[in-house]
Amino acid sequence: MIEKLIRNENEAIEAIKANMPTSGYQMLRESLDMAIKALEEIQQYREIGTVEECREAMEKQKKKRLVEWADGTLHCPNCEHDNTCLGFDVCVECGQILE
Numbered sequence: 001m002i003e004k005l006i007r008n009e010n011e012a013i014e015a016i017k018a019n020m021p022t023s024g025y026q027m028l029r030e031s032l033d034m035a036i037k038a039l040e041e042i043q044q045y046r047e048i049g050t051v052e053e054c055r056e057a058m059e060k061q062k063k064k065r066l067v068e069w070a071d072g073t074l075h076c077p078n079c080e081h082d083n084t085c086l087g088f089d090v091c092v093e094c095g096q097i098l099e
Contacts, residue, residue, distance in 0.1 A: 009039045065099045 081093035
């Protein structure tokens with residue numbers, strides 16, 4: 001079994017910086033600087049969340065009507081939380097915006 005030497009973007013960035021040529025090799029230095037910048041951008045995107053998480057959050061921003069169950073209670077269309085007596089514009093359980 002081969003041990004993985006670089007486990008994440010931070011370690012990759014540090015390894016690139018530690019092994020950056022100090023003179024000459026201008027194209028290599030510029031390429032490595034671009035690689036570091038790209039890895040840092042990836043880290044920022046990962047902090048925001050996955051594409052699916054972002055889509056889910058955007059969908060919750062669209063107003064949806066409460067669903068009335070047979071017993072007369074009003075429930076969130078997203079998570080089915082009972083919102084009958086709360087009177088909020090947002091579901092307290094999942095954050096769905098409600099009409």
